[in-house]
Amino acid sequence: MAITSANQLELLQTAEAVAREKMIDPGVVVEAMEESLARAAKSRYGADLDIRVKIDRKTGRATFTRVRTVADPEAIENFQAEVDPDQARQIVAQARPEVVVLEASAPVFDEEGNEVERRKIHRFILRAPTETDRMLMEGVDQSVEPQVGDEIIDEVPPVEMGRIAAQSAKQVILQRVREAERERQYEEFKDRVGTIINGIVKREEYGNIIVDVGRGEAVLRRNDKIGRESYRPGDRIRAWVKDVRRENRGPQIFLSRTAPEFMAELFKMEVPEIYDGIIEIKAVARDPGSRAKIAVVSHDPSIDPVGACVGMRGSRVQAVVNELQGERIDIIPWNEDQATFLVNALQPAEVSKVVIDEEAGKIEVVVPEDQLSLAIGRRGQNVRLASQLTGLDIDIMTEEEESQRRQAEFAERTKLFMDALDLDEFFAQLLVAEGFTSLEEVAYVDPEELLVIEGIDEETVAELQARARDVLEEQNRKALERARELGLEDSLAEFPGLTPQMLEALAEEGIKTLEDFATCADWELAGGWTTVNGERHKDEGILEKFDVSLEEAQQLVMNARVQLGWVDPAELETGEEEAEAVDGEATEEA
Template sequence: MSKEILLVVEAVSNEKDVPKQVIFEAVETALASAAKRRFDGEAKVRVSIDQRTGDYKTYRQWDIVADEDYSAPDSELTTDDMEEMGLNIAAGEIYEEEIESEEFGRIAAQTAKQVIVQKVREAERAKMVAMYSDKVGKLVHGQVKKVTRDSLIIDLGENAEASLPKDALINRETFRLNDRIRALLQEIREDNRGSQLVLSRTSPEFMVELFRLEVPEIAEEVLEIRGAARDPGLRAKIAVKTSDRRIDPIGACVGMRGARVQAVSNEMNGERVDIVLWDDNPAQLVINAMAPAEVDSIVIDEDSHSMDVAVKSDNLAQAIGRNGQNVRLASALTGWTLNVMTAEDAEAKQQEESQKLIDLFVSVLDIDDDLAIQLAEEGFATIEEVAYVPMEEMLDIDGFDEDLVNELRTRAKEALLNQALQAEEQLESAKPAQDLLEMEGMDNHLALVLASKGVVTMEDLAEQSVDELLEIDGMDEERAAALILTARAPWFAESE
């Protein structure tokens, strides 16, 4: 039996490329499991194998506990029991007694095999994770081993397998058994079956890594890809930048006669790739990203992190793209929300907003249209700016003297004070309902603010949108969504 154990350990270790220690532990577990069957209940058994000779001994174990903690007769003994046996073993320690060992041959085809297989799988997974942990976000190559309804199983070699979900395949893309495949190692996912390598061919990083493979300047870090966005199988955009003025970043990615970008496109099932020049100026970056459409003008709204992009009427369809594809990719590439419109619509919108601002200045500051227009043209967008912009800046405006500036600033500050007082009065008169006050995530001040805006009950809050709540000072999108979801909880409870 001893020689047989050594032979099994040697053979399995060599075949599976797993450390012998792992196989010895598996055999010990299997022998202990077989020995436990001789006892009732949850007996504890340990087997120790001499890894040099293959000889092994079996021990039954008991946890030593205080009398008042005794609860498991099959696996526990008390300190009093130890005293009666003349042993000085304290609570928390383990008492062992050698028992007859099971013969290895009796269990070789059953328990030992199962445990060894399980241990080997665990060891292989651990080895696989160690091998691929530094390859996450990189390209890997393999062969289609199995096709299931939800995914492809890819053999990466050296006993490593990966899963490529069907939704991570490019549109209209099909693979058969034994086909060679290239994909991005997106993550190492932990589940009930252990660690699993998950691949993707639809992520923007897959395209970035393909360019890194095809364009030596990227691999050498002379050229940098600063952003990427994809509509898998249809169209993609990448933004590139270089600090070396001798290199044309777009030309380097395109390659001689388009060879480099064509190689990337072919790997992505014919996906068209727009290569644009990265610019640290967000507006210029958006102009570059909207290519091939030409941009007439851009208005930036820093607060909402959005831009109004104006194009000529005959260029609108190209700027938006089929099903909004071009503007959607440009938005994903730049990180800005882009509102594309004709130059005429942009001008009309700007005139409308300017007129609103002029009307605000006229009514709140009690000034004539000409002065209000001048303020708007100088870039003043709020009453707060009129009140608190430094005196020196306002004196630089043509026709503005110290008396006029002081008068404007005084009127603006009085208007702001009146608005604050009115808001305070509204808060004091607001009476939120008890269910709104007691709602999870609510505080008294916010409840008063909501009530002042007509949102008095949880039902009222449930009918609001996130955008409506964002109008409240200090409110962010995450909290607004959570509050609305909490307020709507009774709706879902009723439907159930």
């Protein structure tokens, strides 16, 4: 097949038709044709030659050119596509005056193949100048000599494409068109992540639903479907765009109907106040297909957020329920106060008391006996959703269980003071009733706080504190002896900030030197919480029972690293100053 004047325009018409069908830029199809023709020419003239093809976008005429790059003689690798400066000057001198010199720019790449800059080069085209050339030649020195980096270009005759070459060209064009189509799909859908999309079910593959979303296909995976849903080809489906990824087989669009964000977006579509920003969705928790809780707050005091989401006779919430296959939805008023918010989240159960441990991210809820099953819900569903909504671990107990626990704690502390301080039961109970929980509190508290207890004078206070200190000193001595027996070294024993009991606990865990201590993570010492699949799990800390916070643990470890010379104190201070500056800027913006 030769590229004759009869079929030159047909090339452009074909490119236009393919571009319209695939909804891509016609220029991409023309570039693919140029590449395929260049490959065919290389098979005719030689694979080592740098043959390039340019198709005129107006006439369809294909121009075949051979390009030789001027290179340093010592760096030449391909003698068919590269020439040294002397050879280049001879080639240009022989062709003059029929030489067109144009200026252009060429990319400069770094070692990793990234373009870092563009530099000016000259292109020496070995032909008589045309009218178009003369316009481009204005202002360009036509007597300039070739230098390293310049290009020498001369036309070569068009080639005739045999059956194999034509088939190869077709494959090149199809491949480039597919790549362009995939890129268009990715660019179109990447900005739709986090939105709801409508589509038509095409087929089911291994439990996954393939959805036609217009200009591409999306996947609704098995675990992103609501449990009892089933679809047939042709069914309409609405889902939330979870992710769009580039993959070798093309862009993959992943949908979800179980994500909490899907329900939030449905409410945004049904409730104008949410769309306008008057009502804000603060949190969503779902047990897909069964039950959900959504926390909302109104920024306009005159609008009830719950009523607006429910709608007239429940019309708005019912539309969302119908889309989610009958999923029951509790609409909860959000509150800044965690305890109030939790009481709302546990509806319809009634709550007697809430105790929050902010440091541990844990909360205890006390409910009447007849409300326990309602608060927990079927298979723990109600409390689980409330926990997801508030982001706290929730322990639910009845009033009777809480009373028994408090009594047990009271008896335990009473026995501690009786045994350690040699007190009678009544006196020990007085201390516990006043809020004393440990020997340290008794030993080092301001004496005035003990004098407020009825029947205690200054002499008794002095005796009581002396006994507590003696007991603590004996405990410290034994703990330090035990730690040394386990192999504790002086480098850690003399490190400030650690009590003998802490040293004993560290030694029991194999941390016996200052180097061992410096390699610890803060959460290993203070403990913490890890969220896995939406559930929070407790990480026990070595020093957690001594009420060491995460910040205190971090400071201790950093001090150890400074003492060992692992960290420069100056760099540490610079980092703290930068952090304070960032915090200050954030505060000013707020």
